[in-house]
Amino acid sequence: MSDASGNATQLLEVTDLVKHFPIKRGILIDREVDQVRAVDGVSFRVERGKTLGLVGESGSGKSTVCRAVLQLIKPTSGSVKFEGREIAGIGRREMRPLRREMQMIFQDPYASLNPRKRVGQIVGDPLKRQGVASGSELRRQVQELLERVGLSSEHYYRFPHEFSGGQRQRIGIARAVSLRPKLVICDEPVSALDVSIQAQIVNLLDDLQDEFGLAYLFVAHDIGVVRHISDRIAVMNEGKIVEQGSADQVCENPQHEYTKKLLAAVPIPDPRESRERHSGSVQ
Amino acid sequence: MSSPPLLSVRDLRVGFATEEGVVQAVDGISFDLRPGEVLAIVGESGSGKSVTAQSIIGLTRANNARIEGSVRLDGEDLLSASDTDMRRLRGERVAMVFQDPMTSFNPVYRIGDQVVEAIRAHRSEVSKAEGKRRVVELFEAVGIPNAEGRVDDYPHEFSGGMRQRAMIAMALALEPEVLIADEPTTALDVTIQAQILDLLEQLNRERNLATILITHDLGVVAEVADRVLVMYAGKVVEEGTLDEIFYDPQHPYTWGLLGSLTRIDRPRPHRLPQIAGSPPSLLDLPEGCPFRPRCPHEFSKCPQYPGLEARLPDAPDHRDRCWLTPEEKKAKRLVEGQIGLESPREARQA
Secondary structure, rough: OOOOHHHHHEEEEEEEEEEEEEEEEEEOOOOOEEEEEEEEEEEEEOOOOOEEEEEOOOOOOHHHHHHHHHOOOOOOOEEEEOOOOOOOOOHHHHHHHHHOOOEOOOOOOOOOOOOOOOHHHHHHHHHOOOOOHHHHHHHHHHHHHHHHOOOOOOHHHOHHHHHHHHHEEEEHHHHOOOOOOEEEEEEOOOOOOOOOOOOHHHHHHHHHHHHHHHHHEEEEEOOOHHHHHOOEEEEEEOOOOEEEHHHHHHOOOOOOOHHHHHHHOOOOOOHHHHHHHHHHHOO | OOOOOOEEEEEEEEEEEEEEEEEEEEEEEEEOOOOOOOOEEEEEOOOOHHHHHHHOOOOOOOOOOEEEEEEEEOOOEEEOOOOHHHHHHHHEEEEEOOOOOOOOOOOOOOOOHHHHHHHHHOOOOOOOOHHHHHHHHHHHHHHOOOHHHHHHOOOOHEEEHHHHHHHHHHHHHOOOOOEEEEOOOOOOOOOHHHHHHHHHHHHHHHHOOOEEEEEEEHHHHHHHOEEEEEEEOEEEEEEEHHHHHHOOOOHHOOOOOOOOOOOOOOOOOOOOOOOOOOOOOOOOOOOOOOOOHHOOOOOOOOOOOOOOOOOOOOOOOEEEOOOOHHHHHHHHOOOOOOOOOOOOOOOOOO
């Protein structure tokens, strides 16, 4: 895109992000013998209210990008600007008020909810910690959120184990959007769910984006889902972004060899086309 | 299709006693499997697809399990076979590949040794050296590069795709006639998945293996299956050939599954077609058709569950469990020109 001057619309701007993990050897004194270049010079932007899909296979570095953007790990170098402000390497305390603006949805709805807490506490916790609401007002807001994500207000007093995978992901989403963040980082939010539930969650994320003006950094290995939800797509391989462009452009007219390979490997749920493809590739 | 079935499952029922009551995980499943055929069993979690597979090779035998019906391999009943006989059969005649290549190997033994051990457990006359030679051959057959050098590696030195290849090599070690693959590619990256599917297809062709492929992914099914069973809440709701299921699906649940797929080869729809609600609890099934609460086409007959029957005059092996007439189905399954499940009348969410 050519809107380099349109900074007002850039919510997140990541430039030359690098995260290397040291490989250490030694008994008493650790020597750094090598590095894993998990993220190796990655640049992208997320516009306000829009979705950037980050697609890649395991080990491509996409989850490390998420964590480095949220400052859950300290980047080795590079810049992460949120609303024009540099946040790479800032302290926990300075980061805290920004956590209101940036939230995350995780892959595994079974592991990401505290099993000892009631749904009301789980969803209400960010609101309470950031001092947005308390007491009966807090409960009212949480119940409203639960209804908004397709659960019911009676679910407030239940525990996570009483819910199915799809419902748990709704709880995680309610928690993530409770503070009306500007950016939500979704790390493989549907890959652990059943097919019939995946579509529900993708549609819910779509609706919430329209309603709250959320921007998503949507990370997944399933390029079909990524294409559906994204305005733009960045394809990652071995720590680098090999191609980025509009979602349709990347999927319909891929430029990089790796993107082509990735697209060619996606099974097409159409026996006739699959047979055609195979008879073509066998020769 | 005229060859006699190798594996014949009749009215298989598997129930588990739990504190909250009996969970009927598999509720009357029947199918035949012939040499060289790939049968896909499709369903979501809790549909009973994995329990079906595990029951065939006696992995669900437990104190709280009740297994009824019959599973015959070349006429021999597997359900009444003794544990000793089953142990012999497993691997020798029916082998299984599991979803998770990360946990299927013991991390503290070399991969090659684990495969040798599997061979020697059945063929005590095979020496360790001979066993190792066979493993190298098997690793080469499943496309593990530098097989000779890799047999002495530990599982953590193998990537996920390579581990799944090693798993398949182990399953093939005793030249079984039936291979059961339970979500064999779900944990793998798509590029690796494509390679493993090609491998399964090749093995199927070369060795005339009869394969049961358990999966939730219709894309995978389209790539390799000959016939398809669609399961929902412990029962088969539709069965047919690959093309019948994809191009002439009769059950609304199948429409929903087909409709909710994202397709990178088509323009993207504004909204992803979805199936409302979530799969029912097996402890609390609705009366009649269990898909009824999620189905936009529910009508007065649905509180009774129809049998699995051929309802199309020209397709005697295409069976389903839905009361709608074939004409109604043809009309109702089209949503904006594509096969799918119409949005529910009211938002009945998960």
